[in-house]
Amino acid sequence: MRPAELSELRELxxxxxQVTEGGQNFVDLPAFRIPVGQEIVIRDALLSLGAHTGYTSxxxxxxxIAGRGANWTVHTVLGRSWHTPSWNNVMPGRPIEMLxxxxxxxx
Amino acid sequence: MLKEDGIxxxxxxxxxxxxxxxxxDDLPLDTATAxxxxxxxxCGCSLEEATxxxxxxxxxxxxxxxxxxxxxxxxERAKDDLKKAEARCRxxxxxxxxxxxxxxxxxxxxxxxxxxxxxxxxxxxDILEHGxxxxxxxxAEITICGHEVFVSHVRTxxxx
Numbered sequence: 001m002r003p004a005e006l007s008e009l010r011e012l013x014x015x016x017x018q019v020t021e022g023g024q025n026f027v028d029l030p031a032f033r034i035p036v037g038q039e040i041v042i043r044d045a046l047l048s049l050g051a052h053t054g055y056t057s058x059x060x061x062x063x064x065i066a067g068r069g070a071n072w073t074v075h076t077v078l079g080r081s082w083h084t085p086s087w088n089n090v091m092p093g094r095p096i097e098m099l100x101x102x103x104x105x106x107x
Numbered sequence: 108m109l110k111e112d113g114i115x116x117x118x119x120x121x122x123x124x125x126x127x128x129x130x131x132d133d134l135p136l137d138t139a140t141a142x143x144x145x146x147x148x149x150c151g152c153s154l155e156e157a158t159x160x161x162x163x164x165x166x167x168x169x170x171x172x173x174x175x176x177x178x179x180x181x182x183e184r185a186k187d188d189l190k191k192a193e194a195r196c197r198x199x200x201x202x203x204x205x206x207x208x209x210x211x212x213x214x215x216x217x218x219x220x221x222x223x224x225x226x227x228x229x230x231x232x233d234i235l236e237h238g239x240x241x242x243x244x245x246x247a248e249i250t251i252c253g254h255e256v257f258v259s260h261v262r263t264x265x266x267x
Contacts, residue, residue: 085266
């Protein structure tokens with residue numbers, strides 16, 4: 001990930017940082033603010049920048065968001081349990097673009 | 108006090124002193140009459156006339172204050188209009204997909220703004236607000252003041 005791409009993410013989440021596991025690139029997004037309807041829900045989040053667990057990309061959350069997303073599953077990544085809904089076909093691109101595609105699941 | 112043909116001569120509202128009288132006696136008759144008339148004009152108006160004059164003056168002051176307040180309000184309105192006009196004519200910088208773009212400040216239809224900043228019509232445009240991104244409807248209006256941050260992205264992703 002280029003420094004400019006990380007800077008973009010830090011405008012949204014100041015603690016954003018790149019992490020890797022098994023050759024897979026992720027962005028760690030601590031205390032990430034997720035727009036849900038008219039409210040903001042805060043979760044730790046982990047964005048996979050490539051295909052992961054059978055999906056083109058994944059946005060893992062520290063907890064489910066009630067009433068949003070479908071078919072939630074639990075996965076262990078970087079030694080931590082994460083929750084993610086079934087949300088597929090997020091196109092690869094700039095990390096912030098991928099993140100915004102994932103956030104459409106929670107509107 | 109000196110009486111002359113039943114007229115009491117006064118100077119500044121007070122009876123003449125002996126010195127005044129001596130000076131007056133030295134003047135020719137016409138001049139003495141002029142001094143007397145002048146003194147009567149200075150203090151000879153009635154209380155009623157003075158009261159009316161004060162009342163007229165108070166009305167004039169009230170009217171003047173009212174006009175001044177109206178003028179001040181008009182000035183403030185004109186300043187606001189000028190500020191808005193300047194804002195509309197001001198070129199500002201926004202950031203779109205990480206790139207700085209210069210546009211005129213003002214209110215745009217989102218679809219027109221996308222054309223202006225080179226975002227394809229089929230992409231969704233989000234604006235960064237209060238630490239999170241808000242998607243913009245193409246038919247909504249957006250007001251640009253400067254320093255706004257936008258990100259566009261494809262409308263993909265779906266529950267499988």
